[in-house]
Every structure is written in C-alpha cells, then in structure tokens.
Amino acid sequence: MQVNNVETLFKKTLRESDLSAKQQSVLQVSLNLFAEQGFDRTSTSEIAKAAGVSEGTVFKQFKTKDGILKAILDPIVAHVVPMVATEFLDELKTNNLVDLKSFLQYAIQDRMTFAVENRQQIKVFAQEILRNPKIITDLSGKVEAVVNGQVGEVLQQFKDRGELVDWPNMRIIRYLVGILGSYVFPQVFLAPTADFDADKASQEAVEVLMRGLTPVK
Structure with missing residues (x-):
C-alpha cells in the first residue's frame, strides 16, 4: 500500500x-x-x-x-498529486501482478484504502474543485500524461495478451474510476462506516470490472 x-x-x-x-x-x-x-x-x-x-x-x-x-x-x-501518482506506479512495478485480475485487485484496493485514509483532505480538495473548475483542467493534463505513459504500458501488455479489451486507455480508466468512485464516494462524502472492508469491496468491484473489460471470445 x-x-x-x-x-x-x-x-x-x-x-x-x-x-x-x-x-x-x-x-x-x-x-x-x-x-x-x-x-x-x-x-x-x-x-x-x-x-x-x-x-x-x-x-x-x-x-x-x-x-x-x-x-x-x-x-x-x-x-503532491504527481508524487501520489509516482508512488502508486512504483508500487505496481514492485508487485508481481501476473494477470489482469491481480492487477485490478491490487490497484482498486490500494486506491480505496488511500481515499478512505485521506478522506478529509480529499473533501477539501473536492470542495474547491467545485468553486474553481480550472483545477480540473490542470489535473486533466497530468492524468492524461500518466495514462499515456507508464499506466498505458501496463494496459497495453494486458491487451497484447488478450486479457484486456482493446479500448482507448482513457475509456478504460474512466470505467475503472467510475466503479472505484461508486465505493469511495459514500465513504468520503456521505456517511463513512467504521466497518468498511476495502478487501471485500475491491473484490466486488473487480468482479464487475472483469466482466466489462475482458474481451468477448
């Protein structure tokens, strides 16, 4: 983590x-x-x-x-945002994520845990984004660079092996973020529960993602 x-x-x-x-x-x-x-x-x-x-x-x-x-x-x-991204990418490199499912499981659980542990700071950031949309513009360029860089290389490996649907990387990332957000949003912005189980939640999320991102054979 x-x-x-x-x-x-x-x-x-x-x-x-x-x-x-x-x-x-x-x-x-x-x-x-x-x-x-x-x-x-x-x-x-x-x-x-x-x-x-x-x-x-x-x-x-x-x-x-x-x-x-x-x-x-x-x-x-x-x-800070680039450092968070760099740490996350370094973690992905140092873990033996041999297939798409293990990659998704690790990535989703790691980001769920990060969001829950930093919920208060994320709330401050999100509130200001609503007041200042320019922040989204600034972040979009940074996110796209990461997606087209190291993350894109990882996704391409899974595509080449036939494990991941051959969609544009940003479409895949939006899908991942959407599913991740459906679990994280209530914990960060609504009514966080003390017994939130990131492991169980990430397994549920990965089950949905595998159905949506695995190529039809």
Whole structure:
C-alpha cells in the first residue's frame, strides 16, 4: 500500500519550498483545520492560534482565507498529486501482478484504502474543485500524461495478451474510476462506516470490472 499520505507529502513539499517556517506552519495547520472542520467553519483566528502566530501575521502573509486555500492547493496540484501518482506506479512495478485480475485487485484496493485514509483532505480538495473548475483542467493534463505513459504500458501488455479489451486507455480508466468512485464516494462524502472492508469491496468491484473489460471470445 501507499508509503505516504497526503498530509505527509504536503509537509515534504512545504519543506522543499522557499516559504518561511511561519508560512509553512500556517499552511500545514490550515490544511488540517479545513479538513477537520471545513473551510467555511474555520476562522483565521483559529489558524493563527494553532500555528503559533498572530492573526495579523496570517493576513500579512496570505491576505485572505481564500489566499491561504490557494497557497495550499497550488502545491498539492503541482507536486503532491504527481508524487501520489509516482508512488502508486512504483508500487505496481514492485508487485508481481501476473494477470489482469491481480492487477485490478491490487490497484482498486490500494486506491480505496488511500481515499478512505485521506478522506478529509480529499473533501477539501473536492470542495474547491467545485468553486474553481480550472483545477480540473490542470489535473486533466497530468492524468492524461500518466495514462499515456507508464499506466498505458501496463494496459497495453494486458491487451497484447488478450486479457484486456482493446479500448482507448482513457475509456478504460474512466470505467475503472467510475466503479472505484461508486465505493469511495459514500465513504468520503456521505456517511463513512467504521466497518468498511476495502478487501471485500475491491473484490466486488473487480468482479464487475472483469466482466466489462475482458474481451468477448
């Protein structure tokens, strides 16, 4: 499974940036508070107190709460999302996924677990996407590059062996994401259940995917 969660990768990105220690603290604290309480329910005074700085310092550095959110999301889109993708691709390489079913089982369960463990940060990100559709445009290019790159190579191997239907890669990925989302969405955005079983859920998802993605013979 994944080595790092979103919070850990975000911290790494901040450490490698040109931001001051106070700025890094404000952004890290803000991400956690936005995730726990929601953007609208978090005040700048709470952010300042948790970060150990004055409220005036927060405003001086980021002007508004929206400015803080933008300062969080810009590095997430530019750096954290690519790091998440790279970690996932590295995991796929290091596991002996000998056939399409084992590939789907591993990939779906891994991403289910990742989504559930990072549900709060994902909610913050998703809420901002609704307010700022440009984020989708920025992400689409990154996703397409990954799909046409290493993921595309893996899919092509299964196509060449006759295990995977010969559809365009993006069509296959949309199908995978759709099935994955049907399990993840309730856990992230609606009413998460403490007894959610990612192993069982991924097996159910793979059963559907195998029926839809296996070539007709």
